[in-house]
Amino acid sequence: MIYLDNGATTYPKPKLVVDKALLSLKKYSFNSGRGGYKESLAAAEQIFNVRTKIGNMFSFEPENVSFTSNCTSALNMAIKGSVKQGDHVIISSLEHNSVRRCVDALASENYITYDIAKYSFDDDETLENFRKLIKPNTSLIVCMHASNVFGVVFPIERIGKLAKENGIRFIVDAAQSAGVLPINSKKQNIDILCAPGHKGLYGPMGTGFMAVGDNIKLKTIIEGGTGSSSLSLKQPDFTPDRFESGTLNNVGIIALGSGVDFINKKGIENIYNHELKLANYIYDELSKMDDITLYTPKLVRNKNCPIISFNVKNYSSEKVALYLAKNDVAVRAGYHCSPLAHKHFGTLESGTVRICPSVFNDFRECKEFINILKKWL
Amino acid sequence: MAFDIKVGSITKAQKVKKALQSNGYKANFHRIENPQPGDGCGYAVIVRGDKEEILEIINSIGVKVLGVVAI
Numbered sequence: 001m002i003y004l005d006n007g008a009t010t011y012p013k014p015k016l017v018v019d020k021a022l023l024s025l026k027k028y029s030f031n032s033g034r035g036g037y038k039e040s041l042a043a044a045e046q047i048f049n050v051r052t053k054i055g056n057m058f059s060f061e062p063e064n065v066s067f068t069s070n071c072t073s074a075l076n077m078a079i080k081g082s083v084k085q086g087d088h089v090i091i092s093s094l095e096h097n098s099v100r101r102c103v104d105a106l107a108s109e110n111y112i113t114y115d116i117a118k119y120s121f122d123d124d125e126t127l128e129n130f131r132k133l134i135k136p137n138t139s140l141i142v143c144m145h146a147s148n149v150f151g152v153v154f155p156i157e158r159i160g161k162l163a164k165e166n167g168i169r170f171i172v173d174a175a176q177s178a179g180v181l182p183i184n185s186k187k188q189n190i191d192i193l194c195a196p197g198h199k200g201l202y203g204p205m206g207t208g209f210m211a212v213g214d215n216i217k218l219k220t221i222i223e224g225g226t227g228s229s230s231l232s233l234k235q236p237d238f239t240p241d242r243f244e245s246g247t248l249n250n251v252g253i254i255a256l257g258s259g260v261d262f263i264n265k266k267g268i269e270n271i272y273n274h275e276l277k278l279a280n281y282i283y284d285e286l287s288k289m290d291d292i293t294l295y296t297p298k299l300v301r302n303k304n305c306p307i308i309s310f311n312v313k314n315y316s317s318e319k320v321a322l323y324l325a326k327n328d329v330a331v332r333a334g335y336h337c338s339p340l341a342h343k344h345f346g347t348l349e350s351g352t353v354r355i356c357p358s359v360f361n362d363f364r365e366c367k368e369f370i371n372i373l374k375k376w377l
Numbered sequence: 378m379a380f381d382i383k384v385g386s387i388t389k390a391q392k393v394k395k396a397l398q399s400n401g402y403k404a405n406f407h408r409i410e411n412p413q414p415g416d417g418c419g420y421a422v423i424v425r426g427d428k429e430e431i432l433e434i435i436n437s438i439g440v441k442v443l444g445v446v447a448i
Contacts, residue, residue: 033387034418036408041387048391061439063388214439228386230418241386 002329002365007148007176007307007336007356009198009205013255014262017202021255028250033227033241043250050257051240057260058178058193059185060211066243067209067253071175072098074194074210077243078171079103079142081218082192087139089114090130092154094147094341099173103142119147119344121297123155130159140169145177149341149354150296151279151307153181160189169216175199176305179263180272191216201263203256206249212239222246271359275306278357278366283308285370291377295345295352309345309352312377317351324353327372331355379425382435383409383444390420396438402426413444423448 003011024046030037032044051062068074075098083089089103093116106112117130130141141163146153156172163170171192174183178193179200185193190213197207212218223235224245236242263271280299286292286308293311296304312320321333334351335342342348357366384390390406397404404424412419424431428445435442 041406044387045391048388051388052395063386063392226386227418228420236386238386238389240388 004355005330005332006358010202010358014202016258017255020258024251024254046254050253053257053260058183064239065209065211066240070208071194071196074208076102078192078210080221082140083112087112088135088137089140090133092143093118093344097337099142127158142171144173146305148176149336149338150309151305153303157188164189197256202259204252207252207256275357279306282366307356309354317353320353379448381421381423381446381448383421385419387420389440390422393422393435400434
């Protein structure tokens with residue numbers, strides 16, 4: 001199989017991630033943060049090490065990294081925990097449903113109002129589009145770092161600065177960029193970073209995290225047992241306990257730590273360079289084909305994640321993906337849970353075919369993918 | 378002298394342990410053996426050394442000390 005659906009989840013996982021998952025299942029399947037016996041404490045140490053690795057990668061204190069089951073749950077916790085009745089929220093015009101549905105659910109209950117800032121290939125224009133939507137009651141800006149459909153990157157450092165200057169909280173959805181592009185919460189003025197563990201960080205599915213800056217206060221949307229302050233009816237006011245009710249996914253989290261090790265060892269820049277070269281090779285080849293429609297300019301360093309959306313003739317994107325699947329090429333077709341992005345790029349009728357190479361793809365596979373497509377057209 | 382320093386959560390206990398270790402202290406954490414009424418569940422760090430210096434290190438990493446018992 002030629003796997004080019006790494007925007008959905010990376011595959012394969014690095015050997016050290018697989019090995020660590022198996023080891024964790026055997027050695028660390030004890031309830032961390034609950035027991036006092038050595039096995040429970042050893043599991044807790046492993047979990048803490050992963051918090052530290054993630055904290056170091058994105059510039060957060062380890063205890064401010066709360067593990068979640070995926071990026072969507074992290075975003076729900078961050079967004080719903082941040083707003084109060086009457087607040088105004090700004091999101092981008094490319095947001096995934098994990099953000100859009102979340103704010104829309106709050107708006108439909110008349111709890112908040114929200115506006116959508118248009119993405120532009122011109123960063124100045126994107127920034128201006130956010131700026132002009134700011135109202136006196138704007139309390140939150142939520143923006144993806146990179147589009148999960150079109151790969152374009154938002155100028156999050158500048159949007160973060162804009163938010164900071166206006167006393168607005170800034171949440172970044174790093175679903176496609178964590179492990180792919182450098183992220184530094186302090187430099188980029190990010191108050192809360194939400195990311196999955198199973199995409200660019202090469203961890204197992206069922207992992208994700210919400211990392212919060214110092215002094216960020218959030219309401220909880222899930223309460224329960226934390227192994228701390230148990231006699232109090234109140235949820236702990238300290239992280240990560242405040243946001244980690246119930247038993248953690250030790251196996252997933254500990255293996256995610258090995259995913260972070262894998263990235264650190266390879267070098268995030270080396271990974272990105274490799275993926276960008278592959279994506280641009282595919283882009284160039286697709287752009288030579290008359291029957292292909294592309295939606296973005298050629299991928300540019302730091303302006304694009306290695307994600308390309310395209311369509312073939314007037315075929316439905318599903319038809320193209322099915323043809324590719326029959327030829328053992330795995331891609332994603334349709335709307336990618338992001339109707340906003342498709343509306344923005346004018347593909348709401350057709351959807352698109354999305355390809356996304358990872359560190360494990362090579363030129364031979366990309367050439368093969370192009371040949372399979374050429375053979376059909 | 379050794380001290381048992383109550384910090385509440387296991388994550389805080391581990392952060393304290395790392396900070397003390399990086400300052401040359403031998404430290405470990407464990408579950409609180411005799412929780413006081415109101416403590417509920419929680420963890421403490423056991424460490425030997427100068428109390429003031431130890432508390433200063435813990436304070437410098439922003440962890441609130443819930444209690445210190447000499448042992």
